[in-house]
Amino acid sequence: MKLFTFFNSSASYRVRIVLALKGIDYDALGVNIRNGEQFREDYLRRNPMAVVPTLITDNGQDIGQSLAIIDYLDRRYPAPLLVPDDERQRAQVLEIALAIACDIHPVNNMRVLRYLSDELKVSDAEKKRWYAHWIEQGLSAVERLLEQADSGDYCVGGRVTLADCCLIPQWANAKRMGCELSAYPRCQRVYQHCTGLPAFIAAAPEHQADVIPV
Ligand SMILES: N[C@@H](CCC(=O)N[C@@H](CS)C(=O)NCC(=O)O)C(=O)O
Incomplete structure (x- = not known):
């Protein structure tokens, strides 16, 4: 492949x-x-x-x-298997993964940020505010979803799922962009654990x- x-x-x-x-x-x-x-x-x-x-x-x-x-x-x-068969866990995993992939990620994609600067002439400071705003809104929701799922080292169910595969890259981007992330301890715990795994x-x-x- x-x-x-x-x-x-x-x-x-x-x-x-x-x-x-x-x-x-x-x-x-x-x-x-x-x-x-x-x-x-x-x-x-x-x-x-x-x-x-x-x-x-x-x-x-x-x-x-x-x-x-x-x-x-x-x-x-x-x-x-990254999307579990169990109906309850499957729904939890997909809800978290889709919150990240469909709601958080698209508004802060490079082409959106470039459009803000190049076409709408938004300043760098305003663009940073935009990015931080959608991260804050989105990760607050993900943090609540992790609470509902009783997360630990993983988002859902004590092993790696699609939810972790979506959360870690999104968190890494938010970190790289200098966002304040201390309000999301459950996400932070999953990030700390998963980023130590070989894959x-x-x-x-x-x-x-x-x-x-x-
Ligand atoms: N929904 C798509 C999103 C893919 C996407 O937006 N990729 C970004 C990088 S993370 C990209 O290629 N951006 C190019 C651009 O913004 O021009 C997926 O999940 O594959």
Whole structure:
């Protein structure tokens, strides 16, 4: 398999964690989204949304959307299963994962932030406020969802699930952007624990071949 990825793209990071957890070998193909490589014609044919990640399966199918890729991998390589079969846990995991992937992440995506600066002429300070606002709103909700799920070292049910694979990259981005995160102790505990696990270490931005040093 091949994965089009960018080192500090949180959507790519989700998929890299899953590939590592399932022990799947793949070639990582860097797409520098800061330089606009996602808009190249050959890449757009694979991913019409012009975003990373995109997986090329062993059968040559292109799959975009990190959650669609993870669903494909979870069905094809069920160990460890990342969306549990148990109905209650499944709903909890999906609620947390979708809160992050559908509600928090899209409003703070690079192209949205660039639109704020380049088209709406928003200052850097206002852009930072925008970012922090949506993080605060979103992570407050995730913290409550973790409380309902009685989280510990993991978001739900004492083992890694899709919820952790979405939370860790989002938290890492918020940290990188200098957001205040002390109000979310449950999220913090999951982050501390999971970032020490080998699969999460292998998937981390700083360990990617396409990393751009600061
Ligand atoms: N919903 C998509 C989001 C993918 C996405 O937004 N990727 C970002 C990086 S995390 C991207 O490629 N951004 C390019 C841009 O903003 O132009 C998914 O989960 O795969």
